[in-house]
Amino acid sequence: MLQTKQKPRAKPVVGWKLAPRRESHAIWYVFLLPTIVGILLFTLYPLIESLRLSFTRGVGEQYVGFQNYANVLLSDTFWYAVYNTFYITFFQLLLAIPFGFLIACLINSLRRTSNFFKILFYIPNTTSMVAAATVFLAILHPDGPLNYVVELLGFERVVWLSQPLSAKWGAIILSVWHWLGFVIIVTLANLQAIPGEYYEAASMDGASRIQQWIWITIPNMVGSLTILFVLGWIGGLQRFSDAYMLGGLQGSPARSLHTVVGFIFERGFGGSEYGIASAAAYILFIFILIFTFLSTKLLRMKI
Amino acid sequence: MFKLKSRSLSLILMLMMVVILSACASSDTTSNSGASATDTAPSSESNSSSETDASSEFSGTLKVQLIGSFSLDDKTDPVTGVTSKGVHVLKEEFEKRYPGVTVEFVLMGWDNYNEKTQTMLQSNAADVYQLPGIATFAEQGLLEPLQPFIEEDSFDLDVYLNGQIDGWRAMGPEDEQPEIYGLPFIGDARVLVYDKKLFDDWGVEYLSEEPTMEEILEKAKKMTGTNPETGEQNYGITFKGSDAADSVMNINESLGGQWGTGFLWKDMQVEFDTPTMIQAAEMMVEANQYAPEGTLVNQGSEDFFTEDNNVAINLRVPPGFINSLETFGTQDRYQATLLFENTDKGMGGMFAGSPFAIGESSTNHELAWEWLKFSSSDFFQKYMWEERRTESMPVIKAAKDWESVKAIPQMDVILKQMGQLWAPRYPYRAGQPRYILSENIELILLGEITPEEGLTSAQEEAEKWLSSQQ
Numbered sequence: 044m045l046q047t048k049q050k051p052r053a054k055p056v057v058g059w060k061l062a063p064r065r066e067s068h069a070i071w072y073v074f075l076l077p078t079i080v081g082i083l084l085f086t087l088y089p090l091i092e093s094l095r096l097s098f099t100r101g102v103g104e105q106y107v108g109f110q111n112y113a114n115v116l117l118s119d120t121f122w123y124a125v126y127n128t129f130y131i132t133f134f135q136l137l138l139a140i141p142f143g144f145l146i147a148c149l150i151n152s153l154r155r156t157s158n159f160f161k162i163l164f165y166i167p168n169t170t171s172m173v174a175a176a177t178v179f180l181a182i183l184h185p186d187g188p189l190n191y192v193v194e195l196l197g198f199e200r201v202v203w204l205s206q207p208l209s210a211k212w213g214a215i216i217l218s219v220w221h222w223l224g225f226v227i228i229v230t231l232a233n234l235q236a237i238p239g240e241y242y243e244a245a246s247m248d249g250a251s252r253i254q255q256w257i258w259i260t261i262p263n264m265v266g267s268l269t270i271l272f273v274l275g276w277i278g279g280l281q282r283f284s285d286a287y288m289l290g291g292l293q294g295s296p297a298r299s300l301h302t303v304v305g306f307i308f309e310r311g312f313g314g315s316e317y318g319i320a321s322a323a324a325y326i327l328f329i330f331i332l333i334f335t336f337l338s339t340k341l342l343r344m345k346i
Numbered sequence: 347m348f349k350l351k352s353r354s355l356s357l358i359l360m361l362m363m364v365v366i367l368s369a370c371a372s373s374d375t376t377s378n379s380g381a382s383a384t385d386t387a388p389s390s391e392s393n394s395s396s397e398t399d400a401s402s403e404f405s406g407t408l409k410v411q412l413i414g415s416f417s418l419d420d421k422t423d424p425v426t427g428v429t430s431k432g433v434h435v436l437k438e439e440f441e442k443r444y445p446g447v448t449v450e451f452v453l454m455g456w457d458n459y460n461e462k463t464q465t466m467l468q469s470n471a472a473d474v475y476q477l478p479g480i481a482t483f484a485e486q487g488l489l490e491p492l493q494p495f496i497e498e499d500s501f502d503l504d505v506y507l508n509g510q511i512d513g514w515r516a517m518g519p520e521d522e523q524p525e526i527y528g529l530p531f532i533g534d535a536r537v538l539v540y541d542k543k544l545f546d547d548w549g550v551e552y553l554s555e556e557p558t559m560e561e562i563l564e565k566a567k568k569m570t571g572t573n574p575e576t577g578e579q580n581y582g583i584t585f586k587g588s589d590a591a592d593s594v595m596n597i598n599e600s601l602g603g604q605w606g607t608g609f610l611w612k613d614m615q616v617e618f619d620t621p622t623m624i625q626a627a628e629m630m631v632e633a634n635q636y637a638p639e640g641t642l643v644n645q646g647s648e649d650f651f652t653e654d655n656n657v658a659i660n661l662r663v664p665p666g667f668i669n670s671l672e673t674f675g676t677q678d679r680y681q682a683t684l685l686f687e688n689t690d691k692g693m694g695g696m697f698a699g700s701p702f703a704i705g706e707s708s709t710n711h712e713l714a715w716e717w718l719k720f721s722s723s724d725f726f727q728k729y730m731w732e733e734r735r736t737e738s739m740p741v742i743k744a745a746k747d748w749e750s751v752k753a754i755p756q757m758d759v760i761l762k763q764m765g766q767l768w769a770p771r772y773p774y775r776a777g778q779p780r781y782i783l784s785e786n787i788e789l790i791l792l793g794e795i796t797p798e799e800g801l802t803s804a805q806e807e808a809e810k811w812l813s814s815q816q
Contacts, residue, residue: 101815102486102519114814120785185640204643206792291588293781296642297788312461314777315482 097321104318111322121323123298124306125330131211131286131302132279135218140271142219143226144264148256150227151234161231168224176288179217180204183289189216204289207299214300217285222278226271233267234260269342273335280331283308303327404713405446409472412451413459413700414737423736426673430733440720447713464488470707473714477703480528481776484516485610489527490704491518495715496526505722506530507761510741512769513697517609524609524770528701531721532730533739535695535763536589536596536662537682538562539756541650544658547575553659555759556687559597559629562659563636569658570636578656582636584647585661590630590791591784592696593661593686597626599768600686600694609773611815616779619798619805627790627797633661634791642791651676661685664698665739665760682759687766697767699741739764779808 100107115121150160167175182189183203190200203213237260245255283304286294292313294301301309303323311320412433419432437449452472454462460479466472467488475483483489496503503511510533515524540553548569554561566582573580585593595605603622608614617623638646638657649655651670662685671677687694702721704714720726722742730738731745739760740751751757774780786800786807795803 184645185638202639202645204645205640210643290643293588293784293788295588295788297792297794298785309781310778312458313781315460316777 093321093324096317097325098318100316100318102315107318111318112326114319115323115326120298120301121303121306124294124301124303127211127286127294127298127300128280128282128302131214131218131282132276134212134215135222135279136272136275138215139219139222139226140268140275143223143271144230144268146223147227147230147234148260151231161228164227165224167221168228170221172221172284173288175221176217176285179213179220180289183213183216205296207297210290210296210299214285214289217289218279218282221285222275229271230264230267233264237263269338272342273338276334276338277331280327280334303330403446404444404716406710406713407448407450408440408474408710408713408717409450409452410474410717411463411466411472411476412453413456413463413476413478414734415455416451416453416734418451418453426669431729435729435733436720436726439725440717443720444713444716449717467705467707470705470709473705473708473710474717475703475705476531476700477528478698478700479776480514480701480703481516481609481771481773483703484518484525484527487519488706489516489518490706490708490711490714492526492529492704492715492718495711495718499715499719501719505742505744507533507741507743508765509693509697509767509769510699510764513699513767513771514701515770528703529718529722530699530701530741531726532700532737533665533741533764534698534700535665535739535760535767536685536698537665537695537756537759537763538659538661538685539650539663539667539680539682540659541655541657541679542681543679544569544573544580544655547573548580548658549574550658552681553683556684556689559600559626559686562661563629563632566633566636566659573656581638581646581657583633583659583661584637584641584650584657585630585633587642587644587788587791588784589662590642591780591787594623594626594630594787595772595783596686596695597629598623600688601625602688602690605772605774609770611777611812614774614779614812616774616805616808616812618779618783618808619801623801624797627787627801630787631791631793631797642788651680653679665764666736668754668756668760669736671756677755680756682756684759684763684766693766693768695763695767697769697771699739774808778811782807782811 096104097111098106098108100111146160146164150157150164153160181187184190185200185202185205189203194200201209204210241259241263242255245259250258281304282302286300286302286305287308290296290300292305292309294305304327307320307323307327310316310323417432418434418437420429421432422429433451433453437451440449441447452466460482463475463477463479463483467475467483477483477489480489495501506529510530511526514526514528514530516527517524518527538553538557542552545552545565550565550568553565562583568582569580570582571580572578598620599605601622603620603626604617606614606616606618634641640646647657647660650657650660651667652674653676663682667680667682668677671680685695702718704711704718708714724742724744727740727742727745728748731740731748732750740748741764745751746761751761772780774783783804786795786804789795790797790800
């Protein structure tokens, strides 16, 4: 009796469930349509067009095969731009990640004023890089505040942006200052997610604060530090605004602040060599792809 | 039933997508294809002409693109507190002169102006364009040649200061020599400015009206050190580091050299490693010794034009400095002189400014030409001089007689400099040779290579790049 009642109900229930589910899917596509069209027009189309341009040269878009790729890869200026990009990014990460992690640990141990310090350190990251770099032009001025501190510490003042090496370090200082807040917020979130029971158990076993930090905190932070490392490299390889603001179109002095994206910008918009610029953009894309792949493999990271 | 609805909806969405994409593709094809643009232009033009002939008057909307700090409405400068009139003044005057015509402005900043202009020219977003990078667009066949308009109207090009027309000559895809594609409306130049007070403090004779680089270096050297009157550190000279390669080229020309020959990449020969170029680079190295430490990156001379200045001579100053003098009340302290003149040819300095040009894609060429003529009028030029002085100098000879021009002592030198600039603009600056030369000049000024090494390297690299453009 019960079975006979259930069977006739089963079909309409199945049919009733299927119909609205299909309908809702169709409706969702309508809502997604503007985004899909936007992606097709402003992401996919430029990508394909840029790929096509990378095989052409000149105003007439004459087909030249892989000549542009060869020209870029044989260009000393390009490889110097790659060197500058890697140099600045390497030291940015080397300084910002450990410092940010340490500051996050200190903030995490505070009981009352932690919010104040979180905001204080995060403010630079909310500032646009162009505005931050404009301020740093004054900070890095020969008579600026950084040289005041340098002289207070007993060192000779540095004309930061006038020499290739010090100009690179000027860009590193700016990028560390700008990125530190992001590192602090990410690591702080991870620190607060570590269960307190670990520390309680360790302290009951007699572990000191330093031992707890080394054997509990650091192993639990590997995931965050890895993602910061990968994001930092991707962002670093795309570096442009800070170097452009400090060194201009050519990354002066003597191209010491010329980055890979700066190379693309100069050839594309400074000389209307869209083919060369497009080829360089695809080479940069391959760099980022390889670098991200290696990073995730080496660090055994799951994305 | 639902299946039908779902299919119908999917079909509608697909159709919408196809329509949107095909619309983009078709407009793109038209704009990207030089041939199709050329093919359609005459019919549009003939339509426009026939309308003009039929009504014997102009009508319709004229779109004018302007780059810089232009605004339609009046606005007040936050530093000086002076209110300047917006470009509505030009719109009202033009519409009064041509009843039935409406002027619309497309105003944009200097950021990425070349890319924006390129897009606008390809999509017929305006009729008249402000085009400081005119050669790039003429080469692509995106601009209307102006010689036929000039001849048809018997337009007198002699109203402009010497060289202002030649400075903007460019080459279209079919041209065999530089032709007129733009008429100047914003004048610009670089002049040499010096601080008379520092000259007095050091007991050094003021610069002559047409100083040579030797004279400049000799006097700059004398004024580098501790000021005998004030006891402050003084520097003899400063220059814009990012323009150092242009300074070297200007000095080279004053010494009798030339940048090279040709206009299009395929015909171009550069002369970066000649004896006069090496001599000019050596002079810039010496000048760098008398300059503040940060000069190469445009630092160290921020107080120039103020009462606190500590630099005697500024090598490259745009004419807008007269506004700074007015702001700081130091008009009597600073004097301008001509920059790097080649006395044999009576020329000196790099050509600069902005011209107006007509987009080839415009369907309103005749009216656009009327705007270009309007831009040479006293009304237009006086508006630019009185209201947009921060970014504009007059380009017409008549300006010399304006009372407001005569009232500023430095204007005499500025207008004289503008009338003797090397023209056309250095074509090598439109691509890699410009950056190659700049990089090597910076290396020379940093002391990392000698002038001979740097300029030989610049020559080789530029030749290599030029050969790749064949």
